[in-house]
Amino acid sequence: MVRKPLTAWLFVLPALLVFTALVIAPILWSLSLSLVRWNGLGKQVFVGFGNYLQMLRDKVFVEAFFNTLFFSIVGSVVQLLAGMAMAVSLLAIRRFRNLIRVAYFVPAVVSSVAIAQIFGQVLAVQPEGLVNALLGAVGLGQYKAAFLSEPRLTLLIVTLVDAYKFCAIYMAIYYSALISIDSEMLDASLVDGANWLQQLLLVRIPAIRATIAVTIVLVVSGTLKGFDVSFVLTGGGPGASSELVSTYLYKSLFNSSNFGYGSAIAVFLAIECLLVVIALRWALRSERAAT
């Protein structure tokens, strides 16, 4: 290949400029905004790390932080287990596999706003939504509730609705990994007398360790950035019961015009995502190298 560095830079420059202007530069700007107090109109007052210290004292932020932790851990476990269960259910049948895989995947192509709106209707009290109507119909009327105004339930509901939208992605990833396992390995295990379940647990799932490691990184970093369902379905409420770090920083920025404070939380979220992904990759390094 003839080396013409100048031509090469011409090919890469447009992408480089757009990426730098709209991803990297805004990050640096956010970093500097996180050190000031500013409402967008008056003068910016330099406060050093004041915004970051304020986060420690801010009860709503602390609650949002722990909510995000719950959302991420529970959401990740539910999504990966549901994804694996669906993939295994496909593996266990012989006919209509592709048709059913396509059907399983439908929620993943629907916007999270629409999904949140649907569940808003499903869980509604007035007019009575599907869940409350069914509870009444099967004689469990005493469990009817305003689910979305129940602080003990909202975070779990938001977590599960988000999981509902995304779990099929992991189904698809696991399924394609499970069916592309070397058939000699599977045949060998059958010769050794393994039954279907043993084959699944002792051969198939260990064989896709690397894929599982990738999905763990993926689902955790995805859920840490979760926003839409909480924002649309409960607005983070009631109180701060389903507030996430992302929704709280959004409100700080665009509802209360706390530009400095909101930026500090945004920077915090970015660093949190970065550290968690690096830590997970490090923890899973041997698994990821498995294939």
Add this chain to the structure above:
Amino acid sequence: MSAATTRRGSAWQMLPWLAVGFFLVVQLLPLVWISIASVKTPAELAGTPMYALPASIDFGNYVRAFATSPLLKYIGNSALVALLTIVLTVALAAPAAFAIEKLRFPGAQKVLAYFLIGLMIPVFVALLPTFLAFNRIGLRDTYWALILPQVAFNLPMAIYIYTGFMRNIPDTLIEAATIDGASTFRIFRSIILPLSTNATVTIAVFNFMFAWNEFVFANTFLTSPALKTLPVGLQDFVGQYGKTDLGATFAAIVVSIVPTVLLYLFLNRRVIDGMTAGATKG
């Protein structure tokens, strides 16, 4: 084989189908339910329980939903934004990946590493600066305010997929073309780009799904109702009619999900492959 073991055998064979049936209900019931509820008359919605089936199919809710709000406009806006996002992403990512992977200029791997930083960045950390900048240059309440940041945040994944794909295009093809006197641009356009069609389709598919469903940028930057995309338009609709016209609200929700679901059912494997590739390559 005795009758008892055969029966137990068939019970075991039913188990996977029970699981499949359960998952199908979980995955599809919310969507099927809202579709059924959307063709009930307002009287039925008010008078019968939510799980009841409609006596007949009535499209009155859809007529009111389209009459009272610019749903069609929202669909058009979403399509335009998604389309331009895809075209720009491909137009920027493909040449960049070609330069990084095939022209191998000094520093190419550093440039790639620089792009890949973007895979770990949540959009929220860029939101306020982008808002302030777009506001100042008069770009905030336009289609470009949605397109440009999405293109920028899509670039890392697109470049990653392209470079991975182009790695498998033999260098001898390029060398032969160079000997024949083809310019670098011509090599890119006539050899690399056509051979990378599969990568382009993957990138187009997952960018379409994400752009069509994108909410954060649209909710932050747009104020003119005439520019709104489906997700924010739907939010407006529910805010305005959610309490007063349940039927039209159901219809609007269904209208917002029909385009992607139809496209998906049409292209099913490509969409699944595109979206999972877009996810796992991270």
